[in-house]
Amino acid sequence: MKGMRGFFENFLERESLFLDKTSLLSHYVPNEVLYREELINEIANILAPSLRIERPSNLFVYGKTGTGKTLSIRYILQSMDQISKERNIPLKSIYINCKLKRVADTEYRLIAQIIKSFGRDIPATGLPTDEVYNIFYRLLDSEKQIILLVLDEIDQLTKKMGDEILYNLTRINAELKKAQICLIGISNNLVFAENLDPRVQSSLSEEELIFPPYNALQIQDILRQRCSKAFARDVIEPGVVEKCAAYAAREHGDARRAIDLLRVAGELAERENAKTVQLIHLDSAEEKIESDKVINTVIGQPKQFQLVLYSILQLTPNNRPFFTGEIYELYSKVCKKAQFNVLTQRRISDILAEFDMLGIINAKIISKGRYGRTREVSVALDENMKVKLKELIEKSLQMN
DNA sequence: AGGTATTCACATGAAACTATTCTCTGAGTTAGG
């Protein structure tokens, strides 16, 4: 108890490396968005009519992750909201991230989420979808107004389900008497619109913008901008920002990643009582981010996924790729031993495909000629991680 | 030797089923007037 107290006292006395961490968090919107002036102006031009209660063109924004799409849109909407509030313009902006599991990744939930932003709660289940639509219509059309509806990661929405939702949304305007709605889609899949119903495609992307990746120098400036707010003076060793930017630029100019990296590096430095953030911290930060990501995704998976992964990990010391059949065989054994019910091979096949998507395994479909056709699976993790995951899964399955 | 046809061991798709969680409805019950 005494030791604990000492720890916390020590913690409080210690001078933090951080001044204000918020500027390094992902939803932070800075006062100035660097290197996006032109795009922002363009978007502002497109959306401006809404301030005069005219429906602006629907807008579609493409760009890889961390190129400032979301940030720019939010930035613009923020000032539009401000103006419309000051001048009493009936303009409302709604931002929805379609990727969020169990929040807005289905038709029902998307609409429910929109309704929620009007201040009405819709139960998670129980109501028929068209009933929810009705509520939505009535809510929208209750007064003359313009709605700017931002759908972030819109590709996730159509991936699971068809494009019916989008069709409905684009068609809504025709049915509304007073209100008008403007769709702003954000996607990091550059070919997203291609396999969309042509009707949806044309009306959704009346205007299209592409966000190019940042280069290393630009990322440096962005990092410096954030740093000056986030960190105390002179705690960042020279070269750290540069290397951080280089890391991120090496991928595809992902500024978000660079910022995360810097934040985690700072946290690590602080945790080990360092006076400054050094290059070593960057390396450990990269490692930590990577391993946290893997661990979190694995923990988040349902039990059966964990069982499958566990079986794969058991096979991995053989140090050769293995096939669906082998995995399934071992998986059945593991299941029986641990008193879980055994799923069909069909299902395991899908689970393997999902692990492949998550990047935890590498799976390739190969044909062994006369000896059939299967997935050739290998694990995409280093030894440390494998051991750690094995223990983790053992623990998490023992519980139940 | 060269050319087809087979065949394996799954992959991939679609539909249907199960279980859970939640709403809504209307019949039956209760309590107060």
Place this chain on the structure above:
DNA sequence: TAACTCAGAGAATAGTTTCATGTGAATACCTGT
């Protein structure tokens, strides 16, 4: 008679199962030389 309770019908969703069909190339099987 109004308010309340509670079972049953119906939804949305996740996770599966069932049934059906697809598939790439190593091998088996021919064929004519």
